[in-house]
Amino acid sequence: AAKAAGRNTSRFFDPVLEESANTRVRLQQELGVALAKEQFEVMYQPQVNVRTGQVSGFEALVRWQHAERGLISPGDFIPVAEETGQIVPLGTWVLRQSCMEATRWPAHLKVAVNLSAVQFRSTSVVDLVEQALADSGLPASRLELEITESALIDDHDGAQATLMALRERGVRVALDDFGTGYSSLAYLRRFSMDKLKIDGMFVRHLATDMDAQAVVTAIISLAKALRLTTTAECVETAEQLELLRALGCDDIQGYLMARPLHAGQVPEFLGRENLMSVMHHGAR
Ligand code: C2E
Ligand code: MG
């Protein structure tokens, strides 16, 4: 106990930790204000079918429009929002915003929304999704939810019940960042889902690292055996695209096609004639 107290005391007076605690508190307060004022933007990154070159949908990616610091990436505030529980109202806002935006797109296009593990466990996700679909008028079949393995860890039965309820309503479920979490293979057997997203970590080294290539090959054949589709993220080069095509990956997403777009840029992107040529020569 004395040891623990000592540790706590020194932690309390550690200037570096104290500063980062202050930074977190400030971030938390600013996030609260930003939530009240809805100072966020959802951007949309296209997902493209490898065989046809057609856009199949967009992933919704949130940004914080900070008054002084400009656009802040989710990696810099989602962890804090998860710690404080602010992810729940934020995630609700992103879901509703994304569903509304997607109703303006051609009717064959889906929107994929990231759902934090904290949100997946802490609120009635099914009610939330039903509400967002009802209020926007978006058909359930056009909504995909991206969850990570961490959403499935603690409460196996509850998580499976939630996934089944979502899929019964026609909403798709994708397992995000596949291959970077724990117990991936056990989860695949136990949980209902539709898609595996191959993490950028593997895609990045696909053309240069035989081990990365072996992992991607294994993920795609595993997915096929389990009747799941695959989307590779962070595709940046034509070489990566060709390898993914050869391996039988279904969809790709990455800077090769487009960076995340402002909602207003989506129609122009969809109007581009030859996405196949973009896929071979790059968007830049
Ligand atoms: P994620 O869901 O795995 O999203 C993919 C990330 O890779 C995005 O980063 C995207 O901009 C980035 N990316 C896409 N193509 C490329 C590429 O070719 N090269 C590289 N280097 N990066 C690429 P972003 O937007 O910064 O989001 C980071 C993470 O934050 C997301 O990873 C997701 O886990 C989380 N996130 C984003 N939006 C939301 C949200 O609305 N709710 C929740 N809960 N999490 C979100
Ligand atoms: Mg995602």
Ligand code: MG
């Ligand atoms: Mg991902």
Ligand code: MG
């Ligand atoms: Mg990722």
